[in-house]
Amino acid sequence: MLPTAFERYRDEIDATLRSALAGHTSPLYDMLRYHLGWMDEHGNPCAEPGGKALRPTLCLLACDAASGSHSQALPAAAAVELAHNFSLIHDDIQDDDRERRHRPTVWSVWGKAQAINAGTAMRVLASLTALGLVGQGVPVVKQLRALRLLDESCLRLIEGQYLDISFERRLDVGVADYMAMIDLKTAYLIACSLELGAMLGSDDGRLVGAFQECGRRLGLAFQIRDDYLGIWGDGAATGKPVGADIRRRKKTLPVVYALDQARGQAAAELARIYGQEQVEDADVATVLDILAGLRAESWVQGMAEEYGDKALAALEDLTLTDWARQSLNEVAAFLIRREC
Amino acid sequence: MLPTAFERYRDEIDATLRSALAGHTSPLYDMLRYHLGWMDEHGNPCAEPGGKALRPTLCLLACDAASGSHSQALPAAAAVELAHNFSLIHDDIQDDDRERRHRPTVWSVWGKAQAINAGTAMRVLASLTALGLVGQGVPVVKQLRALRLLDESCLRLIEGQYLDISFERRLDVGVADYMAMIDLKTAYLIACSLELGAMLGSDDGRLVGAFQECGRRLGLAFQIRDDYLGIWGDGAATGKPVGADIRRRKKTLPVVYALDQARGQAAAELARIYGQEQVEDADVATVLDILAGLRAESWVQGMAEEYGDKALAALEDLTLTDWARQSLNEVAAFLIRREC
Numbered sequence: 001m002l003p004t005a006f007e008r009y010r011d012e013i014d015a016t017l018r019s020a021l022a023g024h025t026s027p028l029y030d031m032l033r034y035h036l037g038w039m040d041e042h043g044n045p046c047a048e049p050g051g052k053a054l055r056p057t058l059c060l061l062a063c064d065a066a067s068g069s070h071s072q073a074l075p076a077a078a079a080v081e082l083a084h085n086f087s088l089i090h091d092d093i094q095d096d097d098r099e100r101r102h103r104p105t106v107w108s109v110w111g112k113a114q115a116i117n118a119g120t121a122m123r124v125l126a127s128l129t130a131l132g133l134v135g136q137g138v139p140v141v142k143q144l145r146a147l148r149l150l151d152e153s154c155l156r157l158i159e160g161q162y163l164d165i166s167f168e169r170r171l172d173v174g175v176a177d178y179m180a181m182i183d184l185k186t187a188y189l190i191a192c193s194l195e196l197g198a199m200l201g202s203d204d205g206r207l208v209g210a211f212q213e214c215g216r217r218l219g220l221a222f223q224i225r226d227d228y229l230g231i232w233g234d235g236a237a238t239g240k241p242v243g244a245d246i247r248r249r250k251k252t253l254p255v256v257y258a259l260d261q262a263r264g265q266a267a268a269e270l271a272r273i274y275g276q277e278q279v280e281d282a283d284v285a286t287v288l289d290i291l292a293g294l295r296a297e298s299w300v301q302g303m304a305e306e307y308g309d310k311a312l313a314a315l316e317d318l319t320l321t322d323w324a325r326q327s328l329n330e331v332a333a334f335l336i337r338r339e340c
Numbered sequence: 341m342l343p344t345a346f347e348r349y350r351d352e353i354d355a356t357l358r359s360a361l362a363g364h365t366s367p368l369y370d371m372l373r374y375h376l377g378w379m380d381e382h383g384n385p386c387a388e389p390g391g392k393a394l395r396p397t398l399c400l401l402a403c404d405a406a407s408g409s410h411s412q413a414l415p416a417a418a419a420v421e422l423a424h425n426f427s428l429i430h431d432d433i434q435d436d437d438r439e440r441r442h443r444p445t446v447w448s449v450w451g452k453a454q455a456i457n458a459g460t461a462m463r464v465l466a467s468l469t470a471l472g473l474v475g476q477g478v479p480v481v482k483q484l485r486a487l488r489l490l491d492e493s494c495l496r497l498i499e500g501q502y503l504d505i506s507f508e509r510r511l512d513v514g515v516a517d518y519m520a521m522i523d524l525k526t527a528y529l530i531a532c533s534l535e536l537g538a539m540l541g542s543d544d545g546r547l548v549g550a551f552q553e554c555g556r557r558l559g560l561a562f563q564i565r566d567d568y569l570g571i572w573g574d575g576a577a578t579g580k581p582v583g584a585d586i587r588r589r590k591k592t593l594p595v596v597y598a599l600d601q602a603r604g605q606a607a608a609e610l611a612r613i614y615g616q617e618q619v620e621d622a623d624v625a626t627v628l629d630i631l632a633g634l635r636a637e638s639w640v641q642g643m644a645e646e647y648g649d650k651a652l653a654a655l656e657d658l659t660l661t662d663w664a665r666q667s668l669n670e671v672a673a674f675l676i677r678r679e680c
Binding site: 024026027028086090093094095112113114116117119120121123124125127128131134140141143144147148151152154155158159161162163165166 | 501
């Protein structure tokens with residue numbers, strides 16, 4: 001079950017996101033509304049479950065925890081969510097994924113050429129939305145700092161995406177390579193969410209730094225659990241086809257672990273399967289067997305928990321209200337145990 | 341021959357662009373350096389002729405013409421050039437173009453998935469580069485205005501690109517539709533270049549507005565000449581294969597004009613050719629014959645000249661130095677007569 005923080009901020013996040021898209025009448029933006037679950041593919045309003053809005057929730061929670069007023073941080077929170085969604089639209093093109101959240105992906109409805117436009121437009125809208133901070137009474141210096149942080153985090157994300165794709169054709173990806181990749185691909189933007197919230201809520205550099213560090217580690221924990229769900233999750237819950245990561249030769253943590261740990265026959269099988277252009281159903285089953293033999297499931301889950309604990313440890317020395325600390329604990333616990 | 345304004349600013353633009361990329365060590369950025377002509381595909385330095393740097397040149401020229409100091413506007417000029425190059429990288433993916441400036445396009449070297457990353461990274465770098473205005477002593481309010489203008493112009497560009505692609509499958513694109521599309525796809529970013537320069541050089545709102553308007557019309561003239569060169573240009577000079585626009589059923593101005601003007605047999609031929617999935621060499625020859633019969637070449641060139649004149653007319657009431665006015669005249673004359 002989602003922690004209460006998600007419920008607490010949901011309506012304000014949704015309203016801010018909708019106003020970020022308001023007034024944009026080109027049919028280009030219908031692709032964005034579709035992706036966000038507000039419209040069906042024919043342009044009719046609908047209310048599909050969107051994402052969890054994890055990043056904006058973390059942003060607002062950090063702002064409140066830093067004794068700020070979360071309403072001031074709403075443009076930043078919405079900007080981070082839009083930046084995240086830009087990456088999902090492009091990711092689906094790059095990975096050839098036809099389905100997300102139980103619906104056809106943007107490219108599978110409008111084609112890849114137009115989906116590229118949708119993703120980039122979403123990315124530009126993120127910056128324009130962040131520019132709304134000035135109107136919220138945020139000092140101009142913090143406004144500029146927020147814009148820079150958002151852009152730099154997006155560059156890290158794209159660098160991570162670059163590595164992730166380049167890993168597909170490699171067999172020599174170790175756990176350290178993997179951690180460096182997900183740090184870029186996932187952790188920086190989650191860290192950015194918390195850092196933005198904390199920075200808008202407080203002028204205490206030590207506190208802001210602690211939230212940034214907490215976010216980095218939480219981001220790693222989040223991605224590791226994501227990789228876990230990509231192999232052992234329930235496709236009906238995650239909305240992603242089971243085995244897809246293996247079929248696409250993605251170097252997710254379970255596989256990286258197996259490539260590192262397997263010996264003899266298992267190692268030879270993995271080298272064969274991951275050296276092919278095409279991965280078959282029988283190969284997926286073989287990989288799952290090898291992962292079971294190596295007890296990869298509990299090792300991977302242990303890693304997620306380790307980083308979840310480390311994330312909370314980053315906040316240990318801060319003076320926070322009981323409410324803030326409990327909310328952050330709940331979110332961290334949720335991220336490493338979630339089923340979708 | 342290039343007007344002297346291009347020579348005047350070239351080195352400073354180049355240095356600012358290079359410093360925008362400096363310090364970015366991920367191999368992701370090698371794709372950007374390759375696209376900009378600084379590196380070959382193996383990562384070795386080279387000095388391929390890049391683009392004309394039209395947009396940054398216009399930005400700096402407007403700043404000087406507005407009695408500003410162009411060096412203050414360098415981050416804005418470089419930002420616009422990066423934003424333009426983001427659109428070229430994505431454009432080549434969307435159009436399946438394998439060659440640009442006599443070299444393989446980014447996607448044809450690194451694949452489409454990675455080229456998407458290269459384009460989006462270029463777009464984010466544009467914003468980060470524009471954030472450098474603060475360091476140039478530009479007042480914070482203007483800094484924020486510049487960032488917003490750049491983002492809004494990029495959205496217009498993407499909206500135009502969306503329309504351009506959607507026109508490929510339509511036969512009912514009229515001259516007005518075409519003009520609205522190139523206004524978005526091309527004119528706004530060129531207008532943004534001049535507006536940024538003028539705004540950084542002057543606080544006179546009327547002057548800034550006049551440069552903006554001049555840029556919109558210059559952008560239309562530029563794109564019309566571009567369409568002209570796409571059909572009647574010399575492939576060796578433009579670096580684009582002749583006939584490519586026809587083969588891809590692009591609704592460039594000559595074709596839009598022909599679809600509107602052709603009657604009888606010619607109209608039927610065009611409807612057949614543009615209604616097919618695949619356009620053959622013989623079809624390209626037929627389209628060229630129909631264009632000749634309709635005297636499309638002189639009509640299209642007349643349109644470019646009309647908008648070139650209108651662009652200069654937008655500046656008529658301003659008090660400008662002789663140097664500034666002459667430089668702007670030279671650039672406008674060049675844009676509508678250029679061969680590449």
